[in-house]
Amino acid sequence: MPYVVYLSEVEFSAVRSQGPGGQNVNKVSSAIHLRFDIGRSSLAPTVKEKLLHWPDQRITKDGVIVIKAQSSRSQDGNKAEALARLQELIAQASVVLPVRRPTKPTFASKRRRLEGKLLRSGIKLNRGKVEV
Numbered sequence: 657m658p659y660v661v662y663l664s665e666v667e668f669s670a671v672r673s674q675g676p677g678g679q680n681v682n683k684v685s686s687a688i689h690l691r692f693d694i695g696r697s698s699l700a701p702t703v704k705e706k707l708l709h710w711p712d713q714r715i716t717k718d719g720v721i722v723i724k725a726q727s728s729r730s731q732d733g734n735k736a737e738a739l740a741r742l743q744e745l746i747a748q749a750s751v752v753l754p755v756r757r758p759t760k761p762t763f764a765s766k767r768r769r770l771e772g773k774l775l776r777s778g779i780k781l782n783r784g785k786v787e788v
């Protein structure tokens with residue numbers, strides 16, 4: 657189930673972009689810092705817990721996701737990109753992996769394994785010194 661990120665839970669702040677851009681880069685704050693507090697969000701508790709323990713540099717120790725978007729020359733484009741990245745991060749955290757149920761190896765697979773070991777040991781036995 658895809659989770660909806662409400663704009664009231666997201667905080668945007670405009671900062672100056674890095675990199676080339678001529679004179680315009682010094683005047684316009686087009687890059688966006690997105691801040692999303694996991695603890696105060698309306699996400700499911702399991703998704704919150706998974707996000708808080710997620711090994712990602714964008715998540716601070718306080719449980720705030722910080723995403724910087726600066727690829728577009730407009731603030732609106734960077735806001736949309738940052739929201740898309742946040743939505744993707746939440747979607748990855750909300751995936752529930754199926755439980756692995758261990759199975760026993762079949763009789764045929766055991767036999768194939770033992771035959772392979774027997775063949776390999778025969779090859780290694782023949783590597784010894786040759787007596788004349």
